[in-house]
Amino acid sequence: MRDVAIIGAGVTKFGELWDKSFRALGIEAGIKAMSDANLSGNEIDGIFIGNMSAGQFIKQKHIDALIADYTGMATNHIPATRVEAGGASGGVAFRQAVMAVASGMHDVVMVGGAEKMTDMDDVSINSVLDATADAEWEAGMGVTFAGLHAMIANRMIHDGIATREEIASFSVNSHFHGALNPNAQFRKAITLDTVLKSGPTATPLGMFDCAPISDGAAGLVLCPLEDAKKYTDSYVKVSAVAQASDTLALFQRPDITTYQATVEAAKRAYEQAGITAQDIDVAEVHDTYTVTGIMALQDLGFYKRGEAGKAVLNEECHFDSGKIAINTSGGLKARGHPIGATGVAQIVEIVEQLRGSADKRQVENAKYGLAQNTGGTGSAVTVSILEAM
Amino acid sequence: MDVGIVSYGGYVPRYRIKPEEIGRIWGVDGKSMGKGLMIYQKSVPSPDEDVVTIATEAARYMMDRVPDVDPKDIGAIYVGSESHPYAVKPTATIVAEAIEATPAMTAADMEFACKAGTAGIQACMGLVGAGMVKYGVAIGADTSQGAPGDALEYSASAGGAAYLIGSEKVIAKINKTLSFTTDTPDFWRREGQPYPKHGGRFTGEPAYFKHITSAAKMMFEAMGTTAADYKYAVFHQPNGKFPTRVAKQLGFSDEQIQYGLLTPNIGNTYSGAVPLGLANVLDHAEPGDRIFVTSYGSGAGSDAFDITVTDEMANYRRDNAPTLEKVMADPIYVDYGIYAKFKGKILMPE
Amino acid sequence: MSSVAREWREVPGRYNLKGTKCANCGTIYFPRRDFCPKCRRAGIGKIEEYDICRTGEVYTYSIVYDAPAMCDMIKPYAVVMVRTDDGVMIAGQLVDVDLEKVAIGMRVRAVMRKLSTDGESGIIRYGYKFVPAE
Numbered sequence: 001m002r003d004v005a006i007i008g009a010g011v012t013k014f015g016e017l018w019d020k021s022f023r024a025l026g027i028e029a030g031i032k033a034m035s036d037a038n039l040s041g042n043e044i045d046g047i048f049i050g051n052m053s054a055g056q057f058i059k060q061k062h063i064d065a066l067i068a069d070y071t072g073m074a075t076n077h078i079p080a081t082r083v084e085a086g087g088a089s090g091g092v093a094f095r096q097a098v099m100a101v102a103s104g105m106h107d108v109v110m111v112g113g114a115e116k117m118t119d120m121d122d123v124s125i126n127s128v129l130d131a132t133a134d135a136e137w138e139a140g141m142g143v144t145f146a147g148l149h150a151m152i153a154n155r156m157i158h159d160g161i162a163t164r165e166e167i168a169s170f171s172v173n174s175h176f177h178g179a180l181n182p183n184a185q186f187r188k189a190i191t192l193d194t195v196l197k198s199g200p201t202a203t204p205l206g207m208f209d210c211a212p213i214s215d216g217a218a219g220l221v222l223c224p225l226e227d228a229k230k231y232t233d234s235y236v237k238v239s240a241v242a243q244a245s246d247t248l249a250l251f252q253r254p255d256i257t258t259y260q261a262t263v264e265a266a267k268r269a270y271e272q273a274g275i276t277a278q279d280i281d282v283a284e285v286h287d288t289y290t291v292t293g294i295m296a297l298q299d300l301g302f303y304k305r306g307e308a309g310k311a312v313l314n315e316e317c318h319f320d321s322g323k324i325a326i327n328t329s330g331g332l333k334a335r336g337h338p339i340g341a342t343g344v345a346q347i348v349e350i351v352e353q354l355r356g357s358a359d360k361r362q363v364e365n366a367k368y369g370l371a372q373n374t375g376g377t378g379s380a381v382t383v384s385i386l387e388a389m
Numbered sequence: 390m391d392v393g394i395v396s397y398g399g400y401v402p403r404y405r406i407k408p409e410e411i412g413r414i415w416g417v418d419g420k421s422m423g424k425g426l427m428i429y430q431k432s433v434p435s436p437d438e439d440v441v442t443i444a445t446e447a448a449r450y451m452m453d454r455v456p457d458v459d460p461k462d463i464g465a466i467y468v469g470s471e472s473h474p475y476a477v478k479p480t481a482t483i484v485a486e487a488i489e490a491t492p493a494m495t496a497a498d499m500e501f502a503c504k505a506g507t508a509g510i511q512a513c514m515g516l517v518g519a520g521m522v523k524y525g526v527a528i529g530a531d532t533s534q535g536a537p538g539d540a541l542e543y544s545a546s547a548g549g550a551a552y553l554i555g556s557e558k559v560i561a562k563i564n565k566t567l568s569f570t571t572d573t574p575d576f577w578r579r580e581g582q583p584y585p586k587h588g589g590r591f592t593g594e595p596a597y598f599k600h601i602t603s604a605a606k607m608m609f610e611a612m613g614t615t616a617a618d619y620k621y622a623v624f625h626q627p628n629g630k631f632p633t634r635v636a637k638q639l640g641f642s643d644e645q646i647q648y649g650l651l652t653p654n655i656g657n658t659y660s661g662a663v664p665l666g667l668a669n670v671l672d673h674a675e676p677g678d679r680i681f682v683t684s685y686g687s688g689a690g691s692d693a694f695d696i697t698v699t700d701e702m703a704n705y706r707r708d709n710a711p712t713l714e715k716v717m718a719d720p721i722y723v724d725y726g727i728y729a730k731f732k733g734k735i736l737m738p739e
Numbered sequence: 740m741s742s743v744a745r746e747w748r749e750v751p752g753r754y755n756l757k758g759t760k761c762a763n764c765g766t767i768y769f770p771r772r773d774f775c776p777k778c779r780r781a782g783i784g785k786i787e788e789y790d791i792c793r794t795g796e797v798y799t800y801s802i803v804y805d806a807p808a809m810c811d812m813i814k815p816y817a818v819v820m821v822r823t824d825d826g827v828m829i830a831g832q833l834v835d836v837d838l839e840k841v842a843i844g845m846r847v848r849a850v851m852r853k854l855s856t857d858g859e860s861g862i863i864r865y866g867y868k869f870v871p872a873e
Contacts, residue, residue, distance in 0.1 A: 151801050
């Protein structure tokens, strides 16, 4: 297996992008990543696209072909593959691309992630999101996606793993960073009170505990580490890319206050990279809901069970805190959550941090960065570790 | 062969509205209206309840009380209602599936205004008596509709009761049943119409009173009895006033109809009314008690029953399901806005 | 129009909490599984029908305000994970309850209710919901 490098990264602005179509977003992210890697495009020999639900959101399936076509890759007839794993679609697409390069089957691969959600009405969007849980025995019984996460939160509060305030503080951290990211959907810092007093979606969670509905796309270019210098001086190494799965339905787990798939994927990733959780300088974690952000910090080994919430509330997760900086992009909550794009955009943020181009939110001397991407209620999780070169 | 009731179960939705709240909306003195009708509150089904769910709950309570009865021995299920959720597609098959009585059985929905439930009991008695089935289930249940502002809106409510009819371990023997039936158009609902219409005061003397007293007198004559021979009596109860008056006309006292009269507390449950009244009597009955029952369905007809509670009642697991008093306790009161939403009276977007 | 067959084939689970049990390891499954993920090959041919207990207690809950179309008429409404008395976890709605009183540990029992309707003319889906129990 060959070591793999990321030589290009690009992301569109995330948000309610009324004037941009799915294909326009895909092209924009692709061109940014390609330009970043100083490629003409002819070097690329494979494409992997993370996308959850274009078939429902914009009634377009076969988006592998669409992206290949509109980015000009179809003129060379290179293979394009679309990957779906709920909210982890982007992370899994990234892993597929890394494997393709590592194995030697491909040399220069484009990874894309894209979702256009706002072409659909809100109630219908929610029904699509609900279907990333068990469509028959959770969503089909009236148990919404937010409801599932809210039930995790209530159990965590009941078991003394985190308080309501600690859980809510994750949103404050995300917004703090979102204000510093020009591509974020929400560029406004908020207070804990704003989260606690936001209208309820599913108690104890309110509007400000939930990632928004977003449009956006992100792109990366990968090549063998040994070839990276041919294209750019500014690249990072992929030290690990691990993936794990769990039951589709949340209620079938022995413990709902931890995502075992995160724990397992993290364990494998640290092994692959030959490091421990404490070596990580900056991390992007999957905060679809504040509560999943808190869980991630514990499941990834950054904090012990019961301590993550306190750390976030104490503002220990800021980019300049000197501890592990969390969601410097603004996370899903403030940067936005165009589902298929999220996993790829997390990697883009880590790339920016590791090569020192994260501007106002730059973590000093970041060497190792981690991205955790989740599908459903932790039914599929990817954990990737990147290393500065 | 003694044919009779082997088990029973009753269910009433938990929500209630008071007549003064309905009157408040329509500019009517609801309190006096309720007093006149002798209806002090009525049950309201939740939006997720209908005749299927009410009948199922009643039937499950019924089965809970006879753990030794194999539901596969039920050979017939009839659900009587004027508010079946489907115009075509039986309620009875869904209930049958929910109590695991399928598939070697017959089933059908019945409709005879407010007496479809007792008609079902008669049909089951025939099948059991003829040896065609071991057990038959008859259910009367409704989520009846009264047009907004109409007098019926103060009474039309929801509830139902289920009866397991058989010839073994009978807790209440049905000594006799008979009916009095004519073509009397006092109340009707045309196909596709959301609300029923009625003949106003025509629903009284020539309809309700004539049919009930005729059937009751036929029963007295056939059995050689008078009101004094019965411990309890149950009459159809579109409101509290009619059954109280008809009981008096037939010589029954207020004590005799006390347990069988639920309408003042839950409203008119239509097909569920007499079955629920009888269920409440059975909740209190002891071996040897004799019960007089006469239903009424508009259109019109009355089914009369002469029933005697047997010694088997002592062995019956009545406590395996809640009594009706318990089912009806602890209601949740709603205002007219919630009521209108629950009853689908608000025009919603597509 | 939603698929009639898709609903119809789930009737035993939806109406009567019919699950399965692996005779090899004793694990009870709801919804039914005909292949035991724990025993895999060793469990083949050893999966038995199992009636899940209809009573249990609330393991966790939430009051849902942002409701799907199917629950629009009853929002806000409670969702729960219930651990049945035979130890099986089930997710569903808790209805006919004072929302202020919903709590972890509360006793509940399964009843049959309407889950959703396919418009004014389509099929009505029935299935389990929970209500407070003694």
